[in-house]
Amino acid sequence: MNYINQGEKDTRSGFGDALLFLGKTNPNVVGLCADLTGSLKMNAFKKEFPDRFFQIGIAEANMMGIAAGLTIGGKIPFTGTFANFSTGRVYDQIRQSIAYSNKNVKICASHAGLTLGEDGATHQILEDIGLMKMLPGMVVINPCDYNQTKAATIAIASHEGPVYLRFGRPKVPNFTPENQSFKIGEAxxxxxxxxxxxxxxxxxxxxxxxxxxxxxxxxxxxxxxxxxxxxxxxxxxxxxxxxxxxxxxxxxxxxxxxxxxxxxxxxxxxxxxxxxxxxxxxxxxxxxxxxxxxxxxxxxxxxxxxxxxxxxxxxxx
Amino acid sequence: MSDISFLSQLVTQSRRDILRMVHKAKSGHPGGSLGCVEFFIALYYTALEIDDKFSLDGINEDVFFLSNGHISPVFYSVLARKGFFPVYELNTFRNINSRLQGHPSVQKSLPGVRVASGSLGQGLSVAVGAALAKKLNNDSKISYALLGDGELQEGQNWEAFMYAGSNNLDNLIVTIDLNGQQIDGSTKDVLSLGDIEAKLKAFDWEVIVEKEGNNLEKVISVLKLAKTMTKNKKPICILLHTIMGNGVDFMMHTHDWHGIAPNDEQLDLALSQNPETLKDF
CATH class of the missing domain: 3.40.50.920 (Rossmann fold)
Structure with missing residues (x-):
């Protein structure tokens, strides 16, 4: 099968578009962001569902705890910040309040890796997959393009348990099928x-x-x-x-x-x-x-x- | 509401539970646990509006989060006495394969526990999240949390205090166990907490100070008062002055019994000061 670049798109937009879709289709989905709403492409969700969007401020540890708490009462929280601040900065909060507590939190991490670019090493985490895969029960997903990130975001809402979803900043070729079904754990x-x-x-x-x-x-x-x-x-x-x-x-x-x-x-x-x-x-x-x-x-x-x-x-x- | 003499009997029995659990396990945290017995009895027997059957989601019932998870002995004792799980299970505290882990865990589905705690400073954020979920669900019940004073040194608490105050989260009642002690000494000597009342007020919280946190009737009253102050655009904090090791004379007013178990003689002495009221586990 030939894979054609259907145009350059950022994977984070796949996340943002899927979150908006989930907002419309699943009333339990809520969004949390630590002062990076635009970068995470969460603006549309925020605008459409202001009551289900929580601006936490620059306080990622609190965001992870609040997300864990929101699951108590049946919500499905999607947290959004850069990969570095989604993992290394809040590792113990994720470990105790989310992973060990088996909370249904979706940790959605943009700007992963070197392709974050000009901001440099403080923001370019290259250790996050390791950190997250070591946590018992944590699902770790790193989709390849816009279409797949969108499909993965929709799929993880139906998975019961903590998930780390990793995506990126730059526009890259979008080549996998639109509206593909995404099966967690199936390469x-x-x-x-x-x-x-x-x-x-x-x-x-x-x-x-x-x-x-x-x-x-x-x-x-x-x-x-x-x-x-x-x-x-x-x-x-x-x-x-x-x-x-x-x-x-x-x-x-x-x-x-x-x-x-x-x-x-x-x-x-x-x-x-x-x-x-x-x-x-x-x-x-x-x-x-x-x-x-x-x-x-x-x-x-x-x-x-x-x-x-x-x-x-x-x-x- | 249960009558006060029965609740007093429960307080004494819970002290015995704590001492016997920690002694049997040869480890655990008796000091802070003993200091919070009256709070837990008042909370579970007079304040919390909870269903008979425990559910993790806690829909349309009050929910409680213990942030300073090391005082698990008092938590487990009161949960068991209240009927969340069999009292005999207190025998298994800190044993291998037990649901009663050293610090509270949800891994083995222990009724009464909704989130793990032990690594300090995380419970308030979780309680804030649960309060937000209640708002979304149009659930009028309350999210409660207990925090230790030493753990206020963890910065995450202040992120959560700021968030709850700024967002007028008025279905949240937090109690801070002000016993003034932590592992390395008094909170004043280790890292002074300063004027907590002023700090919380500056974070837009309603603050109630209760100087007699080991007076059962006073604790019942302060929890009642706190509830009347909910739904009024502000989160509520009770600053509860307690005595670490309360009820056992040689464990009181010192941080020495933060995290060690009494030996056989010390246990006998401690139990003699707290005669059996209900039935030992």
């Missing part, structure tokens, strides 16, 4: 191939598709899996693929420590050991720059994926 094989598996999440999924074009010209048959749900990980789909290809490259906009790649490594070492290469940041903080400049500098792009594929193929043979 999607975007392209079948036999030489190598690329398991990508978030913004790196499009880069993997781009990489495949180059690699096909080198007669390398690439299988691409969109691992939108990092936890629970779709072990079956990944293992089925590596049984065929016998090597894998993982790709994510995150530190390799604690990221998708490490989750995959655990699965393949336990079940079907084979060579793996990691596209991820190398235990470093980010810095200021334009999103694409940063992705180039930190080698989170299709060129880097191609290089890792060539390397992993050599290791296989």
């Amino acid at each position: 999607i094989v975007l392209k079948e191939g036999s030489d190598v598996t690329i398991a990508a999440t978030g913004h790196l999924v499009w880069e993997a598709l781009e990489a495949a074009k180059t690699l096909e010209n080198e007669n390398i048959s690439v299988e691409i899996i969109n691992v939108h749900t990092i936890k629970p990980l779709d072990e079956k789909t990944i293992l089925k693929s590596v049984h065929k290809t016998k090597c894998i490259v993982s790709a994510e906009e995150h530190n390799y420590l604690g990221g998708l790649g490490e989750s995959i490594a655990r699965v393949i070492t336990q079940n079907y050991p084979c060579p793996q290469e990691f596209i991820a940041t190398n235990d470093t903080f980010g810095e200021s720059g334009k999103p694409h400049e940063l992705m180039d500098k930190y080698q989170l792009n299709s060129v880097a994926i191609c290089n890792s594929v060539r390397k992993v193929l050599k290791r296989k043979s």
Whole structure:
């Protein structure tokens, strides 16, 4: 199947549009924001449902606690702030009041990773997937484009339990189907191939598709899996693929420590050991720059994926 | 409402429960628990409007959140005595596989507990969220919380105080257990809380001071008064002066019994000061 860029759109707008849809279709859905309503694209929800929108101010710890409390009484709270302030800043609040308390809170995090851009490392969290996947019971989702973020946002409202939904700031190719159904924990094989598996999440999924074009010209048959749900990980789909290809490259906009790649490594070492290469940041903080400049500098792009594929193929043979 | 002599018997029995639980587990927090017995009895037997059957959502009933989760012994004792779960289960406090975790947990569905607490400073935000949910549900009942004074050093409380005050959250009654003690010493010596009454008033809260927080009738009255002040555009805080270790002479007026268990002799002495009234678990 060919995936065509239907136009550049930001994933956070997928979240905002879906939240508005949920507002209309599910009266229990409420929104909370810590002074970033515009950045999170929550303005439409706020305008349409002022009684169900809570402006918390710059107080993320309080926001997480209030969200936990709102579930007591049947509400489904969606919290919105940047990924850094959605996780690292409030880790213990999430751990005790939400995860350990098994509260039905949807932690929605924008501006994740390097593609936040010019604001620099204080705001570019590259550790959030690791932080959140370590919490028992927490679902961790990182959709790849506008359409998928919209579908994921709608899907998590029907999931009972805490969810971390990670998305981003920049406009990126929108290429997955409009109005797709989103199944938590079911990875999607975007392209079948036999030489190598690329398991990508978030913004790196499009880069993997781009990489495949180059690699096909080198007669390398690439299988691409969109691992939108990092936890629970779709072990079956990944293992089925590596049984065929016998090597894998993982790709994510995150530190390799604690990221998708490490989750995959655990699965393949336990079940079907084979060579793996990691596209991820190398235990470093980010810095200021334009999103694409940063992705180039930190080698989170299709060129880097191609290089890792060539390397992993050599290791296989 | 139950009569005062029965409630006094419950106070004494709950003290015995606390002492015996902590002694049996050889760990736990007796000091703060003993200081809050009158509050918990007054709250559960005279203030809270609750259904017979516990539900996590607490729709159309008052809800209560314990923020300083380490005083779980008094919480568990009063929940059990009130019938949330069997009194004999107090035997399992802090044991492996028990629902009565060292700090309150919802993992094993212990009736009466709606959120975990223990890591301090988080309960007020949760109580604020539950109060907001009640407003959305057109539920006229109240969200209650108990906070320790030491935990006011956690900044999240002040985020929540600011939010509730600024948003006229008037279905929220918070009690602060002012026993003046924390692990490393008096709150004054560790990090002075300053003039809490003035601080809360500056955050647009109604504040009621009760100097005799271990006088059962006074606590009943102050909770009653607080309820009359709800639905009036302001959250309400009761500053409840209590004595840590109340009811056991050698545990009173000191932080020494914050988090240690009495030995056999100390237990006997403590129990002799609180003769059995209802039946020990």
